[in-house]
Amino acid sequence: MPKIWVRVRLALENDSRNYISQSEYEQLCRENKLSDRQDMLFLSRYLHDLGVCLHFQDDAILKHYVILKPEWGTTAVYKVLDNQTVRKNLGCFSQENLVEIWFDSKYAQMRDELLQLMMRFKLCYPIPNRPHHYIAPQLLDVNQPDYTWDNKNNLILRYKYEFMPKGILTRFIVETHPWIEQQNLVWRSGVLLSAYETRAEVIEHYNQREIKIRVAGNRKKELLTVVTHELEKIHQSFERLQYDTLVPCNCTECEGSSTPHTYTLKKLRKYLNAGEYQVKCDESFKMVDVRRLIDDVNLPPLGENRKLNHQSTLLQQELKLDRDESLSSVVDQHTMNYQDFQVLVTEDRKIRVSSEQGEEQDDLRLEMSKINLALKLIERGGTDKDLLKTLGGDLYQALFPNNINGQLRATMAGAEASDYNVRLRLVFESPELAALPWEFLYDERTNTFLGNNTQTVLSRYIDIPLKKRELKARNSPLSILLVISSPTNLPQLDVAGEERLLRSALAKHVEAGTIQLDVLPEPTRSNINQKLRKKPYNIFHFIGHGIFENNKGYISLVDDNGEEKRLDDESFANFFLGNSNLGLAVLNSCQGATVSNSQAFAGIASNLVRRGIPAVVAMQYSIKDTTAKLFADEFYRTLALGWPVDAAIQTTRNAISQEVGLEERDFATPVLYMRAKDGIIMSGL
Numbered sequence: 298m299p300k301i302w303v304r305v306r307l308a309l310e311n312d313s314r315n316y317i318s319q320s321e322y323e324q325l326c327r328e329n330k331l332s333d334r335q336d337m338l339f340l341s342r343y344l345h346d347l348g349v350c351l352h353f354q355d356d357a358i359l360k361h362y363v364i365l366k367p368e369w370g371t372t373a374v375y376k377v378l379d380n381q382t383v384r385k386n387l388g389c390f391s392q393e394n395l396v397e398i399w400f401d402s403k404y405a406q407m408r409d410e411l412l413q414l415m416m417r418f419k420l421c422y423p424i425p426n427r428p429h430h431y432i433a434p435q436l437l438d439v440n441q442p443d444y445t446w447d448n449k450n451n452l453i454l455r456y457k458y459e460f461m462p463k464g465i466l467t468r469f470i471v472e473t474h475p476w477i478e479q480q481n482l483v484w485r486s487g488v489l490l491s492a493y494e495t496r497a498e499v500i501e502h503y504n505q506r507e508i509k510i511r512v513a514g515n516r517k518k519e520l521l522t523v524v525t526h527e528l529e530k531i532h533q534s535f536e537r538l539q540y541d542t543l544v545p546c547n548c549t550e551c552e553g554s555s556t557p558h559t560y561t562l563k564k565l566r567k568y569l570n571a572g573e574y575q576v577k578c579d580e581s582f583k584m585v586d587v588r589r590l591i592d593d594v595n596l597p598p599l600g601e602n603r604k605l606n607h608q609s610t611l612l613q614q615e616l617k618l619d620r621d622e623s624l625s626s627v628v629d630q631h632t633m634n635y636q637d638f639q640v641l642v643t644e645d646r647k648i649r650v651s652s653e654q655g656e657e658q659d660d661l662r663l664e665m666s667k668i669n670l671a672l673k674l675i676e677r678g679g680t681d682k683d684l685l686k687t688l689g690g691d692l693y694q695a696l697f698p699n700n701i702n703g704q705l706r707a708t709m710a711g712a713e714a715s716d717y718n719v720r721l722r723l724v725f726e727s728p729e730l731a732a733l734p735w736e737f738l739y740d741e742r743t744n745t746f747l748g749n750n751t752q753t754v755l756s757r758y759i760d761i762p763l764k765k766r767e768l769k770a771r772n773s774p775l776s777i778l779l780v781i782s783s784p785t786n787l788p789q790l791d792v793a794g795e796e797r798l799l800r801s802a803l804a805k806h807v808e809a810g811t812i813q814l815d816v817l818p819e820p821t822r823s824n825i826n827q828k829l830r831k832k833p834y835n836i837f838h839f840i841g842h843g844i845f846e847n848n849k850g851y852i853s854l855v856d857d858n859g860e861e862k863r864l865d866d867e868s869f870a871n872f873f874l875g876n877s878n879l880g881l882a883v884l885n886s887c888q889g890a891t892v893s894n895s896q897a898f899a900g901i902a903s904n905l906v907r908r909g910i911p912a913v914v915a916m917q918y919s920i921k922d923t924t925a926k927l928f929a930d931e932f933y934r935t936l937a938l939g940w941p942v943d944a945a946i947q948t949t950r951n952a953i954s955q956e957v958g959l960e961e962r963d964f965a966t967p968v969l970y971m972r973a974k975d976g977i978i979m980s981g982l
């Protein structure tokens with residue numbers, strides 16, 4: 298540890314205050330000759346990890362304070378857990394209770410932060426749909442409530458611990474709380490989760506040093522994966538925790554039995570490693586297939602290392618979103634940290650990159666003849682995974698040659714170490730290069746598409762500094778105006794079908810009150826204007842025809858007779874001017890649209906952003922109905938949670954890739970154009 302750091306650490310330890318603000322911390326660092334801000338953050342993270350102080354840098358509420366006396370926080374927390382009223386209410390408490398419990402002046406100023414600290418310590422969670430009320434699961438009723446359970450075709454898994462630490466299950470309850478059935482099938486040592494007509498029962502038997510899991514329903518494997526994933530995360534937080542994962546036998550005698558013979562996962566893996574694919578059941582003496590046993594419970598077949606599998610399933614992400622949503626109801630702010638990596642490709646094909654790691658330059662070398670065939674196949678939808686990876690790899694090499702690649706890797710590694718995401722901003726000065734599907738960018742070394750990787754956020758930027766109008770966290774609910782335009786003298790769209798599709802995709806969010814969807818029939822220019830004046834919409838979702846020629850884009854609306862009335866990009870952008878709510882346009886040609894139509898939207902999108910719309914999403918290929926539905930569901934819901942638009946697009950691409958697969962073009966189809974923040978890309982270049 299550098300000398301200066303030791304000095305700062307001593308100063309912190311000798312400070313008598315319980316906590317100091319972030320700026321007071323920085324001041325203290327400067328007084329002790331530590332002046333670099335990155336170093337200050339690094340040091341506080343390091344001291345946090347050591348337990349010297351607490352600084353939750355990525356927590357929207359807590360990041361503003363460095364807690365110098367962790368015991369000040371723990372004492373406050375135990376005041377709640379030991380409180381008679383809270384105990385009498387079996388762990389349930391409200392913010393009003395907290396006002397009484399933390400009346401002392403050393404807590405009163407910091408009630409929000411202390412509550413947040415309790416949640417950070419996984420000691421309580423907000424009760425969904427009951428604002429300002431929380432549950433501390435370690436005070437829940439000890440008695441298991443009554444409920445029915447269907448024994449047939451359950452997936453069963455058990456964990457057996459050498460030594461069982463306390464609190465595994467209560468932490469598990471906090472992590473999975475959005476999915477607790479009816480929010481009441483939970484007790485001190487167990488919980489019933491329910492999602493997608495699938496139920497999981499997770500019960501801790503402390504005296505037997507066991508956790509037993511049963512899953513029933515349609516999506517058993519997926520839900521079991523969510524459960525094991527959350528438990529594994531908790532296991533890893535204990536040092537050298539010894540336990541066995543017990544996999545039930547699936548021979549004819551054991552299958553469906555509530556007391557099947559079990560194998561430890563370790564042993565099954567040993568068998569596999571030794572090339573033994575059959576194992577004998579101790580109950581029936583029948584031979585069973587080792588790989589199927591493991592596969593039935595959806596556990597990774599090999600790999601002794603306990604490193605968590607970062608590939609998350611759709612259901613896992615769903616839980617994470619629900620959890621974020623639940624916690625953000627308290628914080629009302631979404632916390633995500635980014636490091637920027639900006640790539641500008643000039644008209645004369647010079648690449649200029651800038652990031653925290655510095656700046657780099659190189660030339661873009663891309664043989665169009667090499668990728669033309671792939672581009673054509675993608676347009677026709679005749680793709681497979683290898684083709685997309687090869688194309689993506691070629692694009693990657695062109696955009697990130699030599700040193701630039703080195704810098705990208707350094708940025709990614711640095712970001713990963715500090716739990717940040719990387720925000721990739723692509724700027725192309727030439728329309729010809731902009732028209733390429735960069736969303737397929739593929740990194741061979743890590744075997745990931747940058748467009749759907751969860752550690753990056755990829756979007757296109759327009760580099761002209763315009764008047765700043767950030768897409769800010771909106772007021773709930775998110776309101777969408779759907780405009781479907783099918784002029785009678787153009788190829789007809791299935792207007793009713795498109796509306797039905799979007800309505801059904803968003804039905805549950807509309808019902809939950811997080812999204813409002815209005816549809817405008819007869820989209821003439823004046824009807825649109827009237828509609829926008831009446832209600833503060835956030836999003837303009839357009840389905841219809843577009844034309845892009847001579848660098849100008851046109852959108853086809855209708856005139857009073859229902860025939861085509863073209864609106865150029867400038868006039869279209871005017872809908873947004875002077876409307877501070879409207880921040881995003883989504884352009885979508887529907888299934889069956891011609892290729893040129895879809896690609897026109899990509900061109901129109903960049904023009905619209907140039908004309909002043911903060912963000913535009915365009916589909917660069919026509920999309921299948923199922924994908925359109927998935928897109929609307931995932932993208933709008935994430936936006937409604939307050940995510941930044943580029944992060945929302947990234948998670949949507951990821952969801953599409955998981956559902957449709959990496960062999961189809963669908964995941965890379967949504968292109969997001971945004972306006973650069975003033976001058977950031979140009980600075981220093």
Ligand SMILES: [Zn+2]
Nearest residue numbers: 546548551578
């Ligand atoms: Zn058996």
